[in-house]
Amino acid sequence: MxxxxxxxxxxxxxxxxxxxNFDLQDDVLALIKKMQAKEESPTGKEVLRQILENAKIAREEKIPxxxxxxxxxxxxxxxxxxxxxxxxxxxxxxxxxxxxxxxxxxxxxxxxxxxxxxxxxxxxxxxxxxxxxxxxxxxxxxxxxxxxxGAGAENMSAVRMFAPADGIESIEDFVVETVDKAGPNACPPVIVGVGLGGNFEYSTLLSKKALLRRPVGSHNRDKFYAQMERRLLERINNLGIGPQGLGGRCTALAVHVETFPCHIASMPAAVNIQCHSHRVIRIVI
Ligand code: SF4
Known part of the structure; x- marks a missing residue:
């Protein structure tokens, strides 16, 4: 005891x-730097530079x-x-x-x-x-x-109750459409948490847990879902929304999919969007 x-x-x-609120976590910073090097849009590149500078100032001066x-x-x-x-x-x-x-x-x-x-x-x-x-x-x-x-990203999140027969393509379309509809409002580059299975309320909780359970950019241990994450990330980054919605390749830093058992007649899917300001801490007391 x-x-x-x-x-x-x-x-x-x-x-x-x-x-x-002051320290952007290292996994997020590393991904933004990586994306900055790859970003094709000069405006997108500049936005990512400003996000990194903002993070440096926040950390050094202890401001949000x-x-x-x-x-x-x-x-x-x-x-x-x-x-x-x-x-x-x-x-x-x-x-x-x-x-x-x-x-x-x-x-x-x-x-x-x-x-x-x-x-x-x-x-x-x-x-x-x-x-x-x-x-x-x-x-x-x-x-x-x-x-x-923050509300900007949370407001753009969504849940849908699919039928099992709808298939994986419909679910992937739903995830991509949700990010597309969010556009600049979720302050991209975003992190996309996807909760599959459970029931109505559990899938939404799972989609938020998906943002938190592992380092940003790591993949699901199940190869099937790791491949799904890669496909979704590629499709999302081909939308052209770009950093802060000003155009470019870097719309999402990562897609994390988490799953749970569900009813034989249900296929709940939830998407929780998180902005680049991914303020997360895990501790053990
Ligand atoms: S960066 Fe995140 S917390 Fe800040 S306004 Fe945008 S969505 Fe809200």
Missing amino acids: KTISLGKVRDTIKDIVQKA LCQDTGLAVFFVELGEDVKLQKECGLFSLRHAINEGVRAGYAEGYLRNSVVGDPLQRNNTGDNTPAFIHWELVPGDTFKVTFIAK
């Missing part, structure tokens, strides 16, 4: 929400990579052998995470991007509530993956 104090959780969350500092989304894997110790007035794990978000967004001068009601649109003033997905796992590990998810 491992004991983790809620105060430690809060302080860790406070730090990572800032770090994610983008004005949209995102919804605070967490995937928490909590070991069954972890004991949480209440302290500092923190009464639950959810409370500790929200307090970390509140403190981190205030300390880092990160924009508060949450409204408390979807129609009445009142800003909650501290970027809470956090959006937390829980998973109970064996052992005594406590893993947290944080993503600051």
Whole structure:
């Protein structure tokens, strides 16, 4: 049994929400550099140069990579052998995470991007509530993956319930069409998370997990899906949308496909688009 104090959780969350917003991860930087070398459009090349310069300034001066500092989304894997110790007035794990978000967004001068009601649109003033997905796992590990998810890319995401007989071509068309419709609004070059299988709600969650489970640009371990990722990336980069939608080859940095079993009569497919400002951190507490 491992004991983790809620105060430690809060302080860790406070730090990572800032770090994610200031430091573009190395896997994304490496892919942007690679794409910059290959980009055929001079404008596209220049946009990629500016994205890299923006990332350098953000890291050095500890300022946000983008004005949209995102919804605070967490995937928490909590070991069954972890004991949480209440302290500092923190009464639950959810409370500790929200307090970390509140403190981190205030300390880092990160924009508060949450409204408390979807129609009445009142800003909650501290970027809470956090959006937390829980998973109970064996052992005594406590893993947290944080993503600051901006609205521009999230708004362009989509889900469709296919029939099994529709086939793989229809699904690939849907993924490509979704990126095409997003155009410049998702701030390309994007990362495309594809969730196949599960059910209506699970496929969308899977499509977001697809953005987070592995280093950006790596491929699914199943060759069948690795080939699908390569085909989709090629088709998307032939759309001509280019960096920030100003034309060019570099529309997507990567396509990640994740799958799950599903009903014999269903074939759910979800696409979660992420912008080049891929602010993600994975930690073990
Ligand atoms: S989509 Fe991404 S890069 Fe574009 S404004 Fe939103 S957070 Fe910023």
